[in-house]
Amino acid sequence: MLEIKNIDVFYGVIHALKDISLTVNEGEIVTLIGANGAGKTSTLRTISGLIRPAKGSVHFNGEKISDKSVQDIVKKGLSHVPEGRHVFASMTVLENLELGAYLRNDKKGIKEDFEKIYARFPILEKRSKQHAGTLSGGEQQMLAIGRALMSRPKLLLMDEPSMGLAPLLVKEIFSIIEDINRQGTTILLVEQNANMALSIAHRAYVLETGSIVLSGSGKELSQSEEIKKAYLGG
Amino acid sequence: MEQFVQQLINGLSLGSIYALIALGYTMVYGIVKLINFAHGDIFMVGAYVGFVSITYFNMGFFPALLIAMLFCAVLGVVIEKVAYKPLRNASRITALITAIGVSLLLEYVVMFFAKAGVRTYPENVLPNLEMTILGVRITFTQVCIFAVTIALVILLQFIVHKTRVGKAMRAVSMDKDAAQLMGINVNNTISVTFAIGSALAGAAGILVGVYYNSIDPLMGIIPGLKAFVAAVFGGIGIIPGAMIGGFSIGAVETMVSGYGSSLYKDAVAFAILILVLIVKPSGLLGKNTREKV
Numbered sequence: 413m414l415e416i417k418n419i420d421v422f423y424g425v426i427h428a429l430k431d432i433s434l435t436v437n438e439g440e441i442v443t444l445i446g447a448n449g450a451g452k453t454s455t456l457r458t459i460s461g462l463i464r465p466a467k468g469s470v471h472f473n474g475e476k477i478s479d480k481s482v483q484d485i486v487k488k489g490l491s492h493v494p495e496g497r498h499v500f501a502s503m504t505v506l507e508n509l510e511l512g513a514y515l516r517n518d519k520k521g522i523k524e525d526f527e528k529i530y531a532r533f534p535i536l537e538k539r540s541k542q543h544a545g546t547l548s549g550g551e552q553q554m555l556a557i558g559r560a561l562m563s564r565p566k567l568l569l570m571d572e573p574s575m576g577l578a579p580l581l582v583k584e585i586f587s588i589i590e591d592i593n594r595q596g597t598t599i600l601l602v603e604q605n606a607n608m609a610l611s612i613a614h615r616a617y618v619l620e621t622g623s624i625v626l627s628g629s630g631k632e633l634s635q636s637e638e639i640k641k642a643y644l645g646g
Numbered sequence: 647m648e649q650f651v652q653q654l655i656n657g658l659s660l661g662s663i664y665a666l667i668a669l670g671y672t673m674v675y676g677i678v679k680l681i682n683f684a685h686g687d688i689f690m691v692g693a694y695v696g697f698v699s700i701t702y703f704n705m706g707f708f709p710a711l712l713i714a715m716l717f718c719a720v721l722g723v724v725i726e727k728v729a730y731k732p733l734r735n736a737s738r739i740t741a742l743i744t745a746i747g748v749s750l751l752l753e754y755v756v757m758f759f760a761k762a763g764v765r766t767y768p769e770n771v772l773p774n775l776e777m778t779i780l781g782v783r784i785t786f787t788q789v790c791i792f793a794v795t796i797a798l799v800i801l802l803q804f805i806v807h808k809t810r811v812g813k814a815m816r817a818v819s820m821d822k823d824a825a826q827l828m829g830i831n832v833n834n835t836i837s838v839t840f841a842i843g844s845a846l847a848g849a850a851g852i853l854v855g856v857y858y859n860s861i862d863p864l865m866g867i868i869p870g871l872k873a874f875v876a877a878v879f880g881g882i883g884i885i886p887g888a889m890i891g892g893f894s895i896g897a898v899e900t901m902v903s904g905y906g907s908s909l910y911k912d913a914v915a916f917a918i919l920i921l922v923l924i925v926k927p928s929g930l931l932g933k934n935t936r937e938k939v
């Protein structure tokens with residue numbers, strides 16, 4: 413479904429991504445783990461078109477998207493929950509969700525999705541008239557996920573959804589991610605919480621200073637000695 | 647008391663004009679974080695377009711108002727595309743200097759075509775009516791200025807809060823990356839913002855023309871600065887703040903000229919700005935935003 417071939421990304425002279433290739437198949441949860449500054453966010457931003465690779469290509473459902481605008485990529489069914497949530501702070505929860513459906517005009521479908529998202533995140537319905545900036549961190553994360561789902565994505569990119577959340581909430585977010593996947597959305601998940609990410613992922617890639625150093629099934633990697641040492645604290 | 651109400655009425659007309667200009671300042675700042683120093687000159691161009699429409703094409707007030715707004719909207723978009731867009735990722739000071747350059751360019755291009763001297767709007771663009779209520783004189787022109795301003799502000803609020811493009815404008819001004827991820831075209835949204843802000847300045851231009859009758863190529867400098875003060879006073883980037891700021895500066899100015907001396911009116915306006923900024927750096931309605939991590 414998603415195929416990244418040999419991309420290189422630079423920020424000025426900083427070589428952030430070095431010859432990265434990875435694939436995500438339809439129906440999978442694939443996770444990309446790595447330490448701070450490894451290039452996880454850069455990878456996701458390249459996929460959604462916010463930054464351009466200097467070399468290499470990104471294909472989505474067989475079509476090259478690495479030369480397309482962000483809007484066109486969103487239109488094709490790719491949605492990105494950015495690192496740090498980036499909800500629209502001075503807009504209401506309702507308006508945030510509406511913006512998630514910005515490119516759609518099927519009123520009926522949008523209404524259905526509102527109901528689905530409110531069923532999944534009841535707190536968002538309760539807070540629907542409240543400014544997003546007044547929500548707690550966990551609520552903002554739910555809003556960011558709900559907002560991304562409002563475009564009915566085929567592929568959902570998630571950048572550290574568990575960042576800064578209490579352990580109980582982290583569990584909840586991960587079970588929500590699994591559930592979204594079960595309902596038919598393919599997921600590429602970036603995480604520093606390698607333990608949790610590997611436990612729900614079908615496949616995983618490990619990123620180290622801009623290069624992919626390991627890949628395999630979630631199970632394999634969570635048992636690999638190297639991974640245990642570097643990311644799982646033992 | 648009469649004197650006070652009279653000054654307040656006069657202040658409302660002047661404040662309307664500042665508010666219209668301040669709205670454009672604040673909207674543009676909100677979306678591209680640029681103090682568009684050419685904004686006061688767009689207001690001046692609006693006054694000239696109104697002048698030409700009325701004097702040479704014998705248009706009535708409202709058609710001329712529309713033409714001025716339209717012309718300024720296009721001008722604003724062109725300026726953004728040609729002068730500011732290429733510098734969007736450059737340092738702020740670069741963009742600011744460019745804005746000053748655009749300002750001078752507009753002033754001297756108009757001077758070239760229209761001569762440097764003062765031009766006078768015809769006397770009777772709007773019917774020369776006035777009424778006196780309890781000793782307070784209100785002219786029809788003042789009523790018109792106020793009514794046009796309120797109508798435009800209501801229209802603006804409607805666009806910003808109820809329409810798709812308005813929501814896009816707010817989203818882009820809050821968070822460009824996130825807005826893009828929603829599928830919003832940031833460039834088009836910025837263009838729309840420049841168009842609307844410049845159209846409001848154009849409206850202010852023709853209103854000044856019919857209110858004070860005389861216009862000149864440098865007429866945009868001082869009102870532009872004061873509208874900037876109004877925008878900062880209300881909280882830059884905040885639309886209702888620009889309104890309140892505009893009306894406050896207008897009222898203060900007429901009060902100072904009415905009770906004291908018109909010599910001091912500008913000094914007082916700027917002194918108030920400094921005071922507000924010392925007490926509340928983010929402006930009257932500004933809030934010190936915090937982000938949750």
Ligand SMILES: Nc1ncnc2c1ncn2[C@@H]1O[C@H](COP(=O)(O)OP(=O)(O)OP(=O)(O)O)[C@@H](O)[C@H]1O
Binds near residue numbers: 447448451
């Ligand atoms: N806008 C930028 N300008 C310059 N360098 C950048 C920029 N964004 C990222 N980098 C650099 O690129 C490298 C990869 O950053 P990236 O944000 O992709 O890492 P990450 O894996 O997401 O890290 P984290 O876990 O901290 O979010 C880092 O060395 C970072 O300093």
Ligand SMILES: [Mg+2]
Binds near residue numbers: 452453454495571
């Ligand atoms: Mg990151």
